[in-house]
Amino acid sequence: MTEGLEADVDGMDDVAKRRDELAARVRTHAGEIARELAVLQGGDYGQETFDTDRGSWTLKYEAGDVQYLRFDPKSGDEIYAVSSKQPPEPEALETAMMDYGAFVAAYNEYVRSFDGLLEDVPEEFPEIESTAELVAERDRVVERIRDVGNAMACELNRYEGEYGTYATTVSGTRWELKWDGDAVSYLRVGGSDGTYLLSQYGPPSAPEVRRLADDVEAFVEAFNDHVDDLEADLSQVSFGERP
Structure with missing residues (x-):
């Protein structure tokens, strides 16, 4: 009756540690995207959504830093790859990371869509009448x-x-x-x-x-x-x- 009680229990410390290390790397990398979005959109806070084949990613930022990065797969529950509350479950993070590269590619394509946007904007303007x-x-x-x-x-x-x-x-x-x-x-x-x-x-x-x-x-x-x-x-x- 006591054989099961004497068996070793596998620890989760290594899994949690790897999860935390990966989550920290994702936060740092997504933080770079957040800062670039803040510069591009000219505001201290905002959010942007990027679609991929497997779902959509929503990045919310404030003061030039990422507030959260949420992955909404086409099937299954949403996953907060970056959150101000708690890190995701290891399996959920693994699922999100399988599409993370596609998210970055979608962001890069979004930025490239602005190429040449201001080329035809005039640089000289009419003189302003003085009110002096x-x-x-x-x-x-x-x-x-x-x-x-x-x-x-x-x-x-x-x-x-x-x-x-x-x-x-x-x-x-x-x-x-x-x-x-x-x-x-x-x-x-x-x-x-x-x-x-x-x-x-x-x-x-x-x-x-x-x-x-x-x-x-x-x-x-x-x-x-x-x-x-x-x-x-x-x-x-x-x-x-x-x-």
């Missing part, structure tokens, strides 16, 4: 508007306080000026999602400046009317006669 003059004119107009905004900020600071906002409606659109001390922080047209004609960041586009510049005068006139109303109110203040 337009930008300079835009900046000049914006700077004039900023001078007006700073003058308004100075008056508002004197009367209203160190910082705040002044808003009015021009041609049915809300104009809002925010000041901080004697300087304008922003001049916004069109509410919270509107255009910043003046801001602490860059100027608006030239078309936006063109669209809004004509209404700056009306905005200033509305502000002046606001100031006149304030002066009129103050002129009516009386402290009465002293007893």
